[in-house]
Amino acid sequence: MDKGTAQTSTKSDQRVIKGWIFYDWANSVYNLVISSAIFPVFYANVTESHYLKTVGRNELLPDENVMVDFFGITLSNSVLFSYVLAASFLVVSILSPLLSGIADVTGSKKRFLQFFCYLGALSSISLFWFNPANIEWGMLSIFLASIGFWNSLVFYNAYLPEIAEPKYHDNISARGFSMGYFGSMILLVICLSIIMFIDPAYTKYSFILVGLWWMGFAQVTFRRLPYNIHKRDVKTGYIFKGVQELKSVFKEFRQTKRLQRYLLSFFFFNTGVQTVMLMAVVFAKKEIDWGAAGGDTGLIIAILLIQILGAGGAYLMSFISSLIGNLKTLIFVVMGWMTLCIWAYWLESPTEFYFLAAGIGIVMGGVQALSRSTYSKFLPTTEDTTSYFSFYDVAEKIGIVLGLFFFGLMEYLTGDLRASVLSIVAFFAVGLVLLIFVPRKESEKGRKVLSASRLRKLAEKENAD
Structure with a gap:
C-alpha cells in the first residue's frame, strides 16, 4: 500500500479529489504541446524541409503534398501522422479492457495509471531526437506516447465514481479539465517564449519539458489517490480472473439500457470531436496562409485561444447542465460542433480561424467534461469502475481510429483536406440522433442490476459455507 493515502479514504475527501484533479493538470500538456500545438507544427516543418532537400527544391509547388518514406511506403506526412495515431488508439482499445479487468480484480489500477503515465512521459521526451531521415523511430515515439497518455486515462477516469457522489461529478470533471487547460x-x-525569444532551434526542448511536467506533477496525484480501495488481494491467476471479471461486468452492462444507448451516441459524436482536435493544426497549417499573422506563432496562438476558452466552456456547460440536464446540454453542444465543422470548410484567413478557434474552445471544454461525468453518473452501483470505464475507453479509441482513418482516406481519395473536415459532420449527425433517443431514466431492469463485485462476493460466501 502506498504511504500517501490510506485504503480507507472515503468519498468527498477534498484532499483526494484535489489530487485526482491534479492529474489533469499534469497530463494535459501532452494533449496540447504534443498532440495539438507545437509537435504537429514541428513535424510539418521538419518533414517538409527534408522532402525539399530530397527533391532538390527550396519550396513546394502549389497544392503539392509533402511526401515521406515510411518502411518503403511513400505517402503524405499528414496521412502518416493520422495513421500512426490511429494505430496507437487501436492498441489502446485492445489493451484497456483486459488490463481494466485485471486492475479491478487485483485492486491495482493505481499501478497501471503510474506505468502508462511514465510510458507516455518518457516517450514524449524521446521526441527530442526526432529525425525525418529516420522517421520510423520518430513515429514510434509518437505511437508509444499516445498509448501512454490514453491508456492512463481509463484508470484515471475510473477513480471519479469512487471518490465523489454522482451529484458532484459534473463539477469535479469540469474542474479537472479546466485545470488541465490552464x-x-x-x-x-x-x-513559445523559448522558441520566439531564444531560438526556434530549441523547439525540441519543449518535448523534454512535457515529459518532466507530466511525470513531476503526477506525483501529487499518486500520493493522494487511494491504492486498492476495495482491499482486493489476488496474487495468482489474475489474468484469468481479470478476463472473468470483464465478462461479468459486460453482462451487467448489457442490462443497462440508458448506459448502452449513451455509450453508442458517445462513440459517434466523440469520434468527430477527437478527430477535429487531433487534426486541427494539420488542417490550419496546410489550408490557411499564416504569413500575415506571424507564421507558426500565429497558428499556435490560435491553439492557445482554444485552451483558454476550453476552460471556461467546461464550467459553462457544467452550469447549464445543472439547469437543463446533461443530455439536453450535450445535444446543444454536438449541434455546435456540427456548425463549426461546416463553417471550417469555407475558412480562408487567419482571422476567420481565430473565430473558429474560439467556438471550438467553448464546445470542446463542454463536451469533454460532460461526456466523462455523464457516463460516470449513469453507472450502476459497482466496485468495478475500471472495467466499466474500459467500455467508455474502447468506444472512444475505436471511434478515434475510425475517425482518423476516415479523415486520412478522404484526403487520400480527394486530395482535399477540406473535404476530410466536412466529412466529419456525418459522425456528429449520427451521434446527435442517437443522443436524442437516450432514455432520461434507467430502465427498471437496469436499476436492479447487481454489480460484478456483489455477485463475486456472494459466490465466495457460498463456497466458504
Whole structure:
C-alpha cells in the first residue's frame, strides 16, 4: 500500500479529489504541446524541409503534398501522422479492457495509471531526437506516447465514481479539465517564449519539458489517490480472473439500457470531436496562409485561444447542465460542433480561424467534461469502475481510429483536406440522433442490476459455507 493515502479514504475527501484533479493538470500538456500545438507544427516543418532537400527544391509547388518514406511506403506526412495515431488508439482499445479487468480484480489500477503515465512521459521526451531521415523511430515515439497518455486515462477516469457522489461529478470533471487547460497553457507559453525569444532551434526542448511536467506533477496525484480501495488481494491467476471479471461486468452492462444507448451516441459524436482536435493544426497549417499573422506563432496562438476558452466552456456547460440536464446540454453542444465543422470548410484567413478557434474552445471544454461525468453518473452501483470505464475507453479509441482513418482516406481519395473536415459532420449527425433517443431514466431492469463485485462476493460466501 502506498504511504500517501490510506485504503480507507472515503468519498468527498477534498484532499483526494484535489489530487485526482491534479492529474489533469499534469497530463494535459501532452494533449496540447504534443498532440495539438507545437509537435504537429514541428513535424510539418521538419518533414517538409527534408522532402525539399530530397527533391532538390527550396519550396513546394502549389497544392503539392509533402511526401515521406515510411518502411518503403511513400505517402503524405499528414496521412502518416493520422495513421500512426490511429494505430496507437487501436492498441489502446485492445489493451484497456483486459488490463481494466485485471486492475479491478487485483485492486491495482493505481499501478497501471503510474506505468502508462511514465510510458507516455518518457516517450514524449524521446521526441527530442526526432529525425525525418529516420522517421520510423520518430513515429514510434509518437505511437508509444499516445498509448501512454490514453491508456492512463481509463484508470484515471475510473477513480471519479469512487471518490465523489454522482451529484458532484459534473463539477469535479469540469474542474479537472479546466485545470488541465490552464496547466497546459502555462507550459505552452513557456515553450513559445523559448522558441520566439531564444531560438526556434530549441523547439525540441519543449518535448523534454512535457515529459518532466507530466511525470513531476503526477506525483501529487499518486500520493493522494487511494491504492486498492476495495482491499482486493489476488496474487495468482489474475489474468484469468481479470478476463472473468470483464465478462461479468459486460453482462451487467448489457442490462443497462440508458448506459448502452449513451455509450453508442458517445462513440459517434466523440469520434468527430477527437478527430477535429487531433487534426486541427494539420488542417490550419496546410489550408490557411499564416504569413500575415506571424507564421507558426500565429497558428499556435490560435491553439492557445482554444485552451483558454476550453476552460471556461467546461464550467459553462457544467452550469447549464445543472439547469437543463446533461443530455439536453450535450445535444446543444454536438449541434455546435456540427456548425463549426461546416463553417471550417469555407475558412480562408487567419482571422476567420481565430473565430473558429474560439467556438471550438467553448464546445470542446463542454463536451469533454460532460461526456466523462455523464457516463460516470449513469453507472450502476459497482466496485468495478475500471472495467466499466474500459467500455467508455474502447468506444472512444475505436471511434478515434475510425475517425482518423476516415479523415486520412478522404484526403487520400480527394486530395482535399477540406473535404476530410466536412466529412466529419456525418459522425456528429449520427451521434446527435442517437443522443436524442437516450432514455432520461434507467430502465427498471437496469436499476436492479447487481454489480460484478456483489455477485463475486456472494459466490465466495457460498463456497466458504
